[in-house]
Amino acid sequence: MTLLRLHEVTKEFVTRGQGGLLAPKAAFTAVDQVSFEVSLGETLAIVGESGSGKSTTARIAARLLDPTRGTVEFEGQDITRATGKSLARFRNDVQVVFQDPFSSLNPRYTVERIVTAPLSYQGIAPPGGRRAFARELMERVGLNPDHSQRYPSQFSGGQAQRIGIARALAVNPKLVICDEAVSALDVSIQAQVIRLLLRLQRESGFSYIFIAHDLAVVRQIAQRVAVMNKGRIVELGTRDQIFDQPRDEYTKTLLAAVPQINPEWDRRRRQHEQERKASV
Numbered sequence: 001m002t003l004l005r006l007h008e009v010t011k012e013f014v015t016r017g018q019g020g021l022l023a024p025k026a027a028f029t030a031v032d033q034v035s036f037e038v039s040l041g042e043t044l045a046i047v048g049e050s051g052s053g054k055s056t057t058a059r060i061a062a063r064l065l066d067p068t069r070g071t072v073e074f075e076g077q078d079i080t081r082a083t084g085k086s087l088a089r090f091r092n093d094v095q096v097v098f099q100d101p102f103s104s105l106n107p108r109y110t111v112e113r114i115v116t117a118p119l120s121y122q123g124i125a126p127p128g129g130r131r132a133f134a135r136e137l138m139e140r141v142g143l144n145p146d147h148s149q150r151y152p153s154q155f156s157g158g159q160a161q162r163i164g165i166a167r168a169l170a171v172n173p174k175l176v177i178c179d180e181a182v183s184a185l186d187v188s189i190q191a192q193v194i195r196l197l198l199r200l201q202r203e204s205g206f207s208y209i210f211i212a213h214d215l216a217v218v219r220q221i222a223q224r225v226a227v228m229n230k231g232r233i234v235e236l237g238t239r240d241q242i243f244d245q246p247r248d249e250y251t252k253t254l255l256a257a258v259p260q261i262n263p264e265w266d267r268r269r270r271q272h273e274q275e276r277k278a279s280v
C-alpha cells in the first residue's frame with residue numbers, strides 16, 4: 001500500500017547573487033520535479049552529494065516546507081496545502097529524526113518531558129501516565145529508564161539520538177523521516193543505532209525515508225534507493241539494482257567514490273590491525 005507519494009515536486013529558493021542587497025534576485029531550483037512513492041513498512045533511502053537537494057526533499061515530504069510546485073499525498077489524500085485537523089493528523093503520522101540530536105532536543109527539558117511532548121501537543125494523555133510512558137519508550141530504544149529525569153547534555157551523541165528516536169515513536173507514526181540521523185555518529189555507534197532502527201521497524205511496521213550521503217550505511221538499511229544530483233532524482237531502484245547494477249553515470253561515480261565500509265568488516269579490520277601490530 002502506498003503511504004506517501006511526491007509528484008513532480010519542485011522547490012525554488014529566491015536568492016541574491018554576489019553583490020549583497022544590490023544584486024538582482026534569482027530563483028534557484030533546489031529540488032527539480034521529484035517524484036517517488038513510499039509503501040507502508042518499507043525503507044526508501046535518498047542519497048546524493050551535499051547540496052543535491054536531499055534535505056529539502058525530506059522537509060517537503062514532512063510538510064516542514066511548502067513546495068513551489070507539485071503535490072504531496074499521504075494515504076491517498078493530497079496534503080500539499082492541508083491545514084487544521086488534516087495537517088495535525090499528518091504531523092502525527094509523519095515524524096522526523098534530525099542529524100544533530102543536541103540541537104533538536106530542548107536542553108532545558110528532561111528526557112521524560114521531551115519524549116512525551118508530542119502527545120502533549122496533540123492533547124493526548126500518555127497511557128499509564130507520563131512517567132511510565134517515558135520509561136517504556138526509553139526501554140524500547142535501549143536507554144536506561146532510570147535516567148528519565150536527566151537532561152540531553154547528560155547523554156552521549158548516540159544516546160541523545162535514541163532520545164530523538166523515542167520522541168518520534170511516542171505518537172505511533174506511520175512514517176519516520178531520518179535526515180542524516182546517524183551521520184554524525186562514530187561508525188560503531190552508527191551500527192548500533194541502525195540495528196535499533198531496523199528492530200523498531202520490524203516491531204511496529206512503519207516506513208522510513210532515510211536520507212544519507214554515506215552509501216555504506218544506506219546499503220544496510222534500505223530496500224529501495226533514490227539517487228539525487230542537482231535537485232533531480234537521476235536513478236531510483238531496489239538496493240541491489242543501485243549497488244550492483246547502477247545504470248546512471250552519476251550513480252556509478254558516487255559508488256566509486258565511497259569506500260564500501262561495512263561496520264562489521266571495519267571492526268574486524270581494526271581488530272586484525274591491532275593483532276597484527278601486537279605480533280610485530
Ligand SMILES: Nc1ncnc2c1ncn2[C@@H]1O[C@H](COP(=O)(O)OP(=O)(O)OP(=O)(O)O)[C@@H](O)[C@H]1O
Pocket residue numbers: 013014015028030048049050051052053054055056057213
Ligand atoms: N532556505 C534556503 N534558501 C536558499 N537556498 C537553500 C535553502 N535551503 C537549501 N538551499 C540550497 O538548496 C540546495 C539543496 O540543499 P539541501 O540541504 O536540500 O541539500 P542536501 O543534499 O541535503 O545537502 P546536505 O547533505 O549538505 O544537507 C543547496 O544548494 C542549498 O544551499
